[in-house]
Amino acid sequence: MAIAGDDLFFASAASLNAGWRKGEYSAAELTKAFLDRLEKWGPEFNALALSLRQEAVKRAKDVDKERKMDRFRSRLQGVPFGAKDLLAWPNHPTTWGAKPYATQQFDEPATVLKKLDNTGAVLIGKLSMVELAGGPGYRFAKASLTGPCLNPWNRARWAGGSSSGSGAAVAAGLVGFALGSETSGSILTPAAFCGITGLRPTYGLVSRAGAMALSWTLDKIGPMARTAEDCGIILEVIAGGDEKDPMSARQPFYYSPQSARSMADYTVGFARVDWEEWADPETRSTYADALEGMRGLGVKLKEVELPDFPYGPLVSTIMQAEAGSIFEELVASGKVDELADEKQIAGLKACGDVLAKDYLKAMRMRRLLLSTFAEFFYDLDMIVAPTRMGIANRIEVALDTPRPQAPSGRKRGLMGHVPAGNLAGLPALSMPCGLAEGLPVGITLMGRAFSENALLAVGKEFQQRTNWHQKRPALT
Numbered sequence: 001m002a003i004a005g006d007d008l009f010f011a012s013a014a015s016l017n018a019g020w021r022k023g024e025y026s027a028a029e030l031t032k033a034f035l036d037r038l039e040k041w042g043p044e045f046n047a048l049a050l051s052l053r054q055e056a057v058k059r060a061k062d063v064d065k066e067r068k069m070d071r072f073r074s075r076l077q078g079v080p081f082g083a084k085d086l087l088a089w090p091n092h093p094t095t096w097g098a099k100p101y102a103t104q105q106f107d108e109p110a111t112v113l114k115k116l117d118n119t120g121a122v123l124i125g126k127l128s129m130v131e132l133a134g135g136p137g138y139r140f141a142k143a144s145l146t147g148p149c150l151n152p153w154n155r156a157r158w159a160g161g162s163s164s165g166s167g168a169a170v171a172a173g174l175v176g177f178a179l180g181s182e183t184s185g186s187i188l189t190p191a192a193f194c195g196i197t198g199l200r201p202t203y204g205l206v207s208r209a210g211a212m213a214l215s216w217t218l219d220k221i222g223p224m225a226r227t228a229e230d231c232g233i234i235l236e237v238i239a240g241g242d243e244k245d246p247m248s249a250r251q252p253f254y255y256s257p258q259s260a261r262s263m264a265d266y267t268v269g270f271a272r273v274d275w276e277e278w279a280d281p282e283t284r285s286t287y288a289d290a291l292e293g294m295r296g297l298g299v300k301l302k303e304v305e306l307p308d309f310p311y312g313p314l315v316s317t318i319m320q321a322e323a324g325s326i327f328e329e330l331v332a333s334g335k336v337d338e339l340a341d342e343k344q345i346a347g348l349k350a351c352g353d354v355l356a357k358d359y360l361k362a363m364r365m366r367r368l369l370l371s372t373f374a375e376f377f378y379d380l381d382m383i384v385a386p387t388r389m390g391i392a393n394r395i396e397v398a399l400d401t402p403r404p405q406a407p408s409g410r411k412r413g414l415m416g417h418v419p420a421g422n423l424a425g426l427p428a429l430s431m432p433c434g435l436a437e438g439l440p441v442g443i444t445l446m447g448r449a450f451s452e453n454a455l456l457a458v459g460k461e462f463q464q465r466t467n468w469h470q471k472r473p474a475l476t
Helices: 013-022 027-041 053-068 111-118 164-171 188-194 228-238 272-278 281-296 311-326 328-333 342-353 356-376 417-424 452-465
Strands: 048-051 080-084 122-127 154-158 178-182 197-200 220-225 267-270 300-303 382-386 428-436 439-447
Touching: 013 027, 013 228, 027 048, 027 053, 027 080, 027 122, 048 164, 053 122, 080 111, 080 164, 111 122, 111 228, 122 164, 164 178, 164 188, 164 220, 188 197, 188 428, 188 439, 197 228, 197 452, 220 228, 228 428, 228 452, 267 272, 267 281, 272 281, 272 382, 281 382, 281 428, 281 439, 281 452, 311 328, 311 342, 311 356, 311 417, 328 342, 356 417, 382 452, 417 428, 417 439, 428 452, 439 452
Parallel strands: 080 122, 080 178, 267 300, 267 382
Antiparallel strands: 048 122, 178 220, 197 220, 197 428, 382 439, 428 439
C-alpha cells in the first residue's frame, strides 16, 4: 500500500514499529517512502551526506520476511533511521564531514550500527556533520563538507553542531530516528535548536568502536529521536560492553518505564537565575512556562548551583591535547588546510602546542570534579536547566560572537551544565519545551552516571503532559 500524507513521517519510532507489526505497511514501503523524503529534502537542508537506497530497500525486504515468520526482534524492527557520518558503514564513504576524508572507507560497521542492523532497524542514510565533529573549535556553521546544515524551522538559522544533520533530519521527518555523537554539546544543541529529543548517555555505556575519535575521554554516541520513550528504546539496543572500545563501561541498559518511581519521589535541582537572567530575553517567558511544567509533574524542585570549576577551559585543554594526537598525521601531511573553517585549521595546528603538564593538570582537576559531582548529586536525582540560553544562531553569524556581558554579582546557576556533564561523563536528556520567535528551545535533565531510566521517566511524563515534541516545521 502507498504511504499517504505526512503524519507517518513525524510518528515516533515506537509507533512506526507498531504499524509495521500490525501490517499497516511493509518495511519496504516505509523505507522507500522515507528514502524519497530524505533524498528530496536532505540536500535542501544540507543534512544528507549519503543515501543508502539500494541496500536499505534490500534490508527492509528481509525484515518483512521476518514478520511473515512472526520473528520479532525489537521495537525498532522495520524503522528507517540515519546515522551521523562519523560512524563507519562498510564499503561506503565515511567522510567525518571533512574534505581530507571524503573518500575513506572501512571494512567493518561501527558497533552501534551493527547492533541496530541485527535488530532489524533499517539504515537509510549517512547524515551530515560539522567537519571532524567540531574539534578543536570552528567559527562558522559552514564548517562542513556538505555546507551549513540549515534548520528546518527556518533556513536562515543553523541546525546546531556537530550532529547537525541528525538533528535536522529527525526534525524534518526524513528518518524515524538518528544517531549523533557528543564531546561537548553536539547532541544536546541540535536537539534543542531543531525541536527534537536527544539523549547523551553516560560515558562508556555505548561503544564508540567504528566511530571517528575526537577526544578519547569525552566522546559519546547517543540517540536523537521524536520522544524520550524512543531514546530509551534505542539506547537499550546500542548500549552494552564492547571489547573493541577500551573505554567501554561493559554495562548493559534495559529501558524499564514500568519500574519508574512516582514523580513525587524525584528531587530535581534548578537555578532560578538560569531561567530569569541567563536566558536570552526572547526565551524567558517560554522557559518560565517550561519550569512551571516541570513543577506541575509533582517533582520536588530544589534550588542549587553548579560547583565552581573552569569547565570550558578544562574541556578545551583535554580536547585539544587528545585531538592533537588523533589528528597528528592530518596536520603533518598538510591536508589540514583542506578543511572549510580557518579557525578549525588553526586550532588543529595549535593542538601540538598543548604541554603535557597542562593536560595532566586538567585531568587531575577533572578527578576532583568527579568526586565533587558525586557529592553534588547526593540528595538530587537530577537537575533541570535550559539546554541553550537562546534560539538557533543565524547561519552567517560567527559562533564565537560574545554573549552580552553578565551584570556583576550574577549567580553562576547551572549555566555550565553542558561542559560539566561531559567532563563528568553524566547522562543528559534534552527535550523541546516551546517556541521563541517561531524557533524551538529545549530543556535538559542531567543526572548521576547510569541514571538514564530516571531521566527518561521524568522526560516521558513531561512529554505526556505537553505536546511540544509533536510540533513540526512546515517544509517549503
